[in-house]
Amino acid sequence: MSKEDQQHARGHLPDQLREAGGLTEGVARDLSRKTGLPEAEIYGVASFFHLLADPNTKLRVCTGLSCQMAGADEVLAAAKAAGLPVEGASCLAACDRPPAVLKERRVLPAVGLAQIAAAKGDWNAVHAPGDSADAAWAGAVGPERDDPEHLALNLHGAPDRSASAFAAAQAAGVDALFDQLETSGLQGRGGAGFPAHIKWRAVHGQAETTRYVVLNADEAEPATFKDREILLRRPDRVLEGLAIAAWAVGAKDVWLYLRGEFEIPLQAIEAEIERAHAEQRFGDIRFHTHSGQGAYICGEETALLEALEGKRGMPRLRPPYPVEAGLWGKPTLVHNVETIACVPAIVERGAEWFRALGRTEAGSKLYCVSGHVQRPGVYEAPLGITLDELVEMAGGYVGELKAFSPGGASSGFLPASKRNVPMDYKSLADAGSMLGSAGVVVLNGTVSMRWAVQHQLRFFEDESCGQCAPCRIGTYYLRESLDKSAGREPGTMAEGSPKGGGEKERLTHVADVAWQMNEGSICGLGQAAPLPLTTALKHFPDEFAAS
Amino acid sequence: MIARSTVTLQGRQVPFTPGETILDVAKREGVEIPTLCHDPRLDPAGACRTCLVEVSGQRRLMPACATKCGEGDEITAESERVERHRKTLLGLYLTDHPFSRDEAERGPPNELLDMAERYAAPTDWGTLDNKRAARHGDRNPYIDFDPELCISCARCTRYCDEVEGVTAITLAGRGSETTITTVDNLSLMDTTCEMCGGCIDTCPTGAMAEKLPLTHGLKKERELTKVRTTCNFCGVGCQLDLNVDPEGHDGRGRVVKVTSPEPGTTTNDGNLCVKGRFAYEFIHHEDRLTTPLIRGDDGELHQASWEEALRVAAEGLMGVRDRHGADALAFVSSSRCTMEENYLVQKISRAALGTNNVHQCAAT
Numbered sequence A: 001m002s003k004e005d006q007q008h009a010r011g012h013l014p015d016q017l018r019e020a021g022g023l024t025e026g027v028a029r030d031l032s033r034k035t036g037l038p039e040a041e042i043y044g045v046a047s048f049f050h051l052l053a054d055p056n057t058k059l060r061v062c063t064g065l066s067c068q069m070a071g072a073d074e075v076l077a078a079a080k081a082a083g084l085p086v087e088g089a090s091c092l093a094a095c096d097r098p099p100a101v102l103k104e105r106r107v108l109p110a111v112g113l114a115q116i117a118a119a120k121g122d123w124n125a126v127h128a129p130g131d132s133a134d135a136a137w138a139g140a141v142g143p144e145r146d147d148p149e150h151l152a153l154n155l156h157g158a159p160d161r162s163a164s165a166f167a168a169a170q171a172a173g174v175d176a177l178f179d180q181l182e183t184s185g186l187q188g189r190g191g192a193g194f195p196a197h198i199k200w201r202a203v204h205g206q207a208e209t210t211r212y213v214v215l216n217a218d219e220a221e222p223a224t225f226k227d228r229e230i231l232l233r234r235p236d237r238v239l240e241g242l243a244i245a246a247w248a249v250g251a252k253d254v255w256l257y258l259r260g261e262f263e264i265p266l267q268a269i270e271a272e273i274e275r276a277h278a279e280q281r282f283g284d285i286r287f288h289t290h291s292g293q294g295a296y297i298c299g300e301e302t303a304l305l306e307a308l309e310g311k312r313g314m315p316r317l318r319p320p321y322p323v324e325a326g327l328w329g330k331p332t333l334v335h336n337v338e339t340i341a342c343v344p345a346i347v348e349r350g351a352e353w354f355r356a357l358g359r360t361e362a363g364s365k366l367y368c369v370s371g372h373v374q375r376p377g378v379y380e381a382p383l384g385i386t387l388d389e390l391v392e393m394a395g396g397y398v399g400e401l402k403a404f405s406p407g408g409a410s411s412g413f414l415p416a417s418k419r420n421v422p423m424d425y426k427s428l429a430d431a432g433s434m435l436g437s438a439g440v441v442v443l444n445g446t447v448s449m450r451w452a453v454q455h456q457l458r459f460f461e462d463e464s465c466g467q468c469a470p471c472r473i474g475t476y477y478l479r480e481s482l483d484k485s486a487g488r489e490p491g492t493m494a495e496g497s498p499k500g501g502g503e504k505e506r507l508t509h510v511a512d513v514a515w516q517m518n519e520g521s522i523c524g525l526g527q528a529a530p531l532p533l534t535t536a537l538k539h540f541p542d543e544f545a546a547s
Numbered sequence B: 001m002i003a004r005s006t007v008t009l010q011g012r013q014v015p016f017t018p019g020e021t022i023l024d025v026a027k028r029e030g031v032e033i034p035t036l037c038h039d040p041r042l043d044p045a046g047a048c049r050t051c052l053v054e055v056s057g058q059r060r061l062m063p064a065c066a067t068k069c070g071e072g073d074e075i076t077a078e079s080e081r082v083e084r085h086r087k088t089l090l091g092l093y094l095t096d097h098p099f100s101r102d103e104a105e106r107g108p109p110n111e112l113l114d115m116a117e118r119y120a121a122p123t124d125w126g127t128l129d130n131k132r133a134a135r136h137g138d139r140n141p142y143i144d145f146d147p148e149l150c151i152s153c154a155r156c157t158r159y160c161d162e163v164e165g166v167t168a169i170t171l172a173g174r175g176s177e178t179t180i181t182t183v184d185n186l187s188l189m190d191t192t193c194e195m196c197g198g199c200i201d202t203c204p205t206g207a208m209a210e211k212l213p214l215t216h217g218l219k220k221e222r223e224l225t226k227v228r229t230t231c232n233f234c235g236v237g238c239q240l241d242l243n244v245d246p247e248g249h250d251g252r253g254r255v256v257k258v259t260s261p262e263p264g265t266t267t268n269d270g271n272l273c274v275k276g277r278f279a280y281e282f283i284h285h286e287d288r289l290t291t292p293l294i295r296g297d298d299g300e301l302h303q304a305s306w307e308e309a310l311r312v313a314a315e316g317l318m319g320v321r322d323r324h325g326a327d328a329l330a331f332v333s334s335s336r337c338t339m340e341e342n343y344l345v346q347k348i349s350r351a352a353l354g355t356n357n358v359h360q361c362a363a364t
């Protein structure tokens, strides 16, 4: 088999495994005969991804923090008691409408005990409340107005299929476009906040002429669900941003990688792609979609590229960075959905306009708000807004603020006293946390910090790719240590694990292990995984003290 | 003039050839950098993290095995930060690995334990239950996998893929459940495995081990003497090390297993095939002929000395030549002969007996 044939066969492997019904006996051997790829390799790939590795599980109850706070544990227990083929799952990006349940590949919001009871033991009969078709699950989005003057994403805006920004960018030329991006101050919205223009220029400047643009729509950082809303509401913006990027860096093919649980957003973006292709909206630029198969780590850009190539989603060593050697070794521009969706507005309304939308840093930003607030949802606000202002947009607090997690599980926890820290990349980093994906979880006084941390640590343990020792062993070690220090696994949300009876000395080495994970891990997962524990120990020491 | 590229290693300016890694240069310069997932025959994986060092201009510690030297780089392989890194990393490894030698050494020295000792890694961080699945009851005769000892360095799977081109084994699962297995967890016998045993050779902890010495309860490798020899199963000339228990065989020494020399030191680069690595039981087998035998007039074979045997053979050959001419003789050498032996066969054929009828069985 030639190298190209192999590449091609590999790229289709995840889909073929899915069509074959996941990893059951004989499937890998069968596909090996069909594709010519080694059977052990196929088995190894399938076993990596939860949605492929365990095909008999039809329902998955979200065990993310926000869903747990809304009673996911009881829903999972009830479903198990009812004999349903059910397991827990990492955050399903539906934290605004908890508890979420995944039915095969479809996320059902707000599934409670009543919905489990009504299914009468038939997994296929589990539905979201009030909507048996389960189709409409766009959540609350604010501000609730079409306001292109003040909102870069403007999620309530009508679709714009004119390709006017695409035309404007071409009229201005690449250099002007890059300058514009630089002046706009656009930072990557996927978590790292890296200046966008640097990556665009880097890909543009490569000697290799085959280049790719990849959209990161894996959105699996716990508490994050903004990309879901963009894909559902503004697929037009996403495609136009991608087209501008592709034209600017000299790519013809654009890959959109959506997490496998995004069945409905995938339908939305595929419909838009079909339309754009038919209209030749963006010339000869072609869009391709790829569904993930259940692995948070594939949001990490190099793991994503591996998965897109049909391999186990293990992050690559860097350097080389994707801008130099990305998809199939070619220069590749990888961006988060939100970053890309900002681009058309920047081109049309100008860099200064975008910059001024922010308060402490450039631009407006989508914040995902969940947990103890009145109206969980996605809110577009100036970068640098404070927690109190943001929660006001979300209808106010439920109960009294105790702690918050500003940017997904990876950002750890901050105490109420940090409520006035501007929620931007730099200020939160200075506060020992991060803006990350801007998945904001609000915890009130009813939540035990130990309980919250136990769930976050379990998430990282479940999602570590297992490639490097600091993360593979460290995530396991920290979770086990915290459980053992308490004497048992998470208790109830209010009391956490009961004090006493635990092996307190289990926490003695947390600082060393956390240091090692941060220094030694290959990628951001392992580097950030200790933060929920270390930040909670720092800000809420009493809750971890021996009784 | 070719400009010489240099880096600063531990404060010393040293040359490098573009393309060389930090580890390459450190090895040459005698600067110790520990490694576990590195095998010079494989593409660097940078996964075990033991080789991380400080490199100027890099915020993060960099894997020496995978990081190419850049002009003017300042590389620090010994510092407080690197030392803390090694200690805490190895301490963490030990929570997931048995650390009594009895349990953790199945034959070859356990490189992880040696390293943990060398860097005084803490051993009091508690222990985690192993979550890596085994393939119980694999009926293959040679290779045994013990997941307790596995450190997921993926040397075995990468070797199987990159060197042998066989890909019979794979990493499976993820996170702390990551293990080594085959398609559908089948016995190696039911896969593409060629039983070369390279997985055993490259494994740093002995998680992949040879079954025979295990089931025979033989001594650990440290107590055995290695004798370098040439494999005589074919003419390629692979070098291998007979591992001899000096007390065995009534004190005459007993070959109890075969290992391959360090990669990079012999032409076979540490690789062997199923025969070279595992088919050594014939050495002390009771059916083995240990003296020449001559068939007597009674039709039976009788023990003889080498002198007698050679004389009888020479007389027979020369008798044929004298009666029927030299070309009535022909020599065919075995494919198991080395090049030197083949040379001697054509010498005896052409020079001693005077015929060009000489052939090598592997030539057709």
Ligand SMILES: Cc1cc2nc3c(=O)[nH]c(=O)nc-3n(C[C@H](O)[C@H](O)[C@H](O)COP(=O)(O)O)c2cc1C
Binding pocket: A187, A188, A189, A190, A191, A192, A193, A194, A216, A217, A218, A219, A220, A221, A296, A297, A298, A299, A300, A301, A302, A334, A335, A336, A337, A339, A340, A523, A524, A525
């Ligand atoms: C463990 C991990 C998970 C990540 N998950 C996502 C994700 O779901 N979506 C995303 O856009 N970026 C994610 N990232 C960040 C990406 O690696 C990358 O920085 C980003 O896609 C670049 O796009 P941007 O510059 O537009 O932010 C993740 C990073 C890590 C380390």
Ligand code: SF4
Binding pocket: A297, A314, A315, A463, A464, A465, A466, A467, A468, A469, A471, A472, A521, A522, A523, A524, A525, A526, A527
């Ligand atoms: S840090 Fe964790 S997720 Fe990242 S490469 Fe290492 S094991 Fe994989």
Ligand code: FES
Binding pocket: A062, A063, A064, A065, A066, A067, A068, A091, A092, A093, A094, A095, A096, A098, A100, A222, A223, A224
């Ligand atoms: S979907 Fe449940 S916490 Fe995010």
